[in-house]
Amino acid sequence: MDRLDTPDFDHYPITVLPVELTVSESELLITWEDGHRSCFPLIMLRDFSPDLVTFSLQTREQNISILDIPDSLSVTEAEICDDGFISLKWLPECLVSRYHPGWLRVHCPTDPKPQFTLPDIKLWPWGLTHIPVSVPADQIQQPAGMTTWLNGIHRDGAARITGLPQEPAALADVVTAIGPVRESNFGSFFEVISRPDADSNAYTAQALAPHTDLATREYQPGLQFLFCLANQTTGGDNILVDGYAVADMLKQTSPDDYELLSSTLIPFMSRGLDTEYRYHAPLLEHDRHGKICTIRFTYWLRSPMSGNQQKIAAFYRAYRRFHEIVNDPANQIRFRLQPGDLIGFDNRRVLHGRTSFDPESGDRWLRGCYLDREELESRLRILSRNLRAQQAG
Ligand SMILES: [Fe+2]
Numbered sequence: 001m002d003r004l005d006t007p008d009f010d011h012y013p014i015t016v017l018p019v020e021l022t023v024s025e026s027e028l029l030i031t032w033e034d035g036h037r038s039c040f041p042l043i044m045l046r047d048f049s050p051d052l053v054t055f056s057l058q059t060r061e062q063n064i065s066i067l068d069i070p071d072s073l074s075v076t077e078a079e080i081c082d083d084g085f086i087s088l089k090w091l092p093e094c095l096v097s098r099y100h101p102g103w104l105r106v107h108c109p110t111d112p113k114p115q116f117t118l119p120d121i122k123l124w125p126w127g128l129t130h131i132p133v134s135v136p137a138d139q140i141q142q143p144a145g146m147t148t149w150l151n152g153i154h155r156d157g158a159a160r161i162t163g164l165p166q167e168p169a170a171l172a173d174v175v176t177a178i179g180p181v182r183e184s185n186f187g188s189f190f191e192v193i194s195r196p197d198a199d200s201n202a203y204t205a206q207a208l209a210p211h212t213d214l215a216t217r218e219y220q221p222g223l224q225f226l227f228c229l230a231n232q233t234t235g236g237d238n239i240l241v242d243g244y245a246v247a248d249m250l251k252q253t254s255p256d257d258y259e260l261l262s263s264t265l266i267p268f269m270s271r272g273l274d275t276e277y278r279y280h281a282p283l284l285e286h287d288r289h290g291k292i293c294t295i296r297f298t299y300w301l302r303s304p305m306s307g308n309q310q311k312i313a314a315f316y317r318a319y320r321r322f323h324e325i326v327n328d329p330a331n332q333i334r335f336r337l338q339p340g341d342l343i344g345f346d347n348r349r350v351l352h353g354r355t356s357f358d359p360e361s362g363d364r365w366l367r368g369c370y371l372d373r374e375e376l377e378s379r380l381r382i383l384s385r386n387l388r389a390q391q392a393g
Helices: 042-047 101-106 143-156 169-175 243-253 255-263 309-326 373-392
Strands: 018-023 027-032 037-041 074-080 086-091 095-099 133-136 158-162 190-192 208-211 223-231 238-242 266-269 278-281 284-286 292-295 332-335 342-346 350-354 364-371
Touching: 018 074, 027 042, 027 086, 037 042, 037 101, 042 095, 095 101, 133 143, 143 158, 143 342, 143 373, 169 223, 169 342, 169 364, 208 238, 208 309, 223 373, 238 243, 238 342, 243 255, 243 292, 243 309, 243 350, 255 284, 255 309, 342 350, 364 373
Parallel strands: 133 158
Antiparallel strands: 018 027, 027 037, 074 086, 086 095, 158 342, 190 364, 208 350, 223 342, 223 364, 238 332, 238 350, 266 278, 284 292
């Protein structure tokens, strides 16, 4: 490749062609054959000019900053080429840029149509009894199988793979195909087994009510993976709860409690022998659009609250209500992992727990790890981009 078709190295189908150009001092107006009109600021088109001065083929990054673009920028020639590309000649640089019509149409500032979007979040319906998505191990090596699994984790909050080799390394083989593992003070990979020197409730045989992991961290891990290597004990069934659905129920039935859990800062605190993580955050967090984006619910890692005593008491009432909804069996999926099963779930949405088990009754060994959400999102984008490249030939 010695030239760039697009500044993002992606592939765009040409579904509609430009038919007319109008250049003004600061804008390019494109009229498309379907009648749509796109108005691009010239400075933005120059910023994303797909040429080898502006972008590097080697690094696939931009070579220039805004200060490298003359303030007196103008277009002296504009034409629609035979292949539908739009050619602009810039002054005073005398640079000629060729813009792909598919790229231009997708990036129309007033009507953008991204080639890839993540699937919409789907709350679990009341009474759901099983993890919505399950993919056989022999399909996970294929792009379509990986896409199905990752879409399930994003959309439904949890998805399973069945029938992986019953070897510890099988977990790393799958998750590193998504992206880098996020290490914690429990290591890159942690072994969920009952052991006498347990430094977490997870490493005992006691029941764990549904929770999120590592609420003490500023950036709570977005994804958790649990891979079953042995599960012969009496007890030790897994539990999952859709925390977003629980929050939604609370919002419908007790809006004041919802507001309290969205605004009251909880002092989260770990009490390890040589680590002490602390972070203050509400149980329910929202993004800049006001949509719920994080549940923080490692309920055993907290320290006393401070402030007005009535407010603290009101918080505790709301907090109890949240626990009650989480622990209602109708809101829980209960299942038994089989050796070779791997579940991936959104640790900032789906709460996980287990029933107690008798460690004398057999082996129980789950191997776990964390990744950040953005690794899953990046992998889905690449799978989608690769598919477009394949379709483009
Ligand atoms: Fe956990």
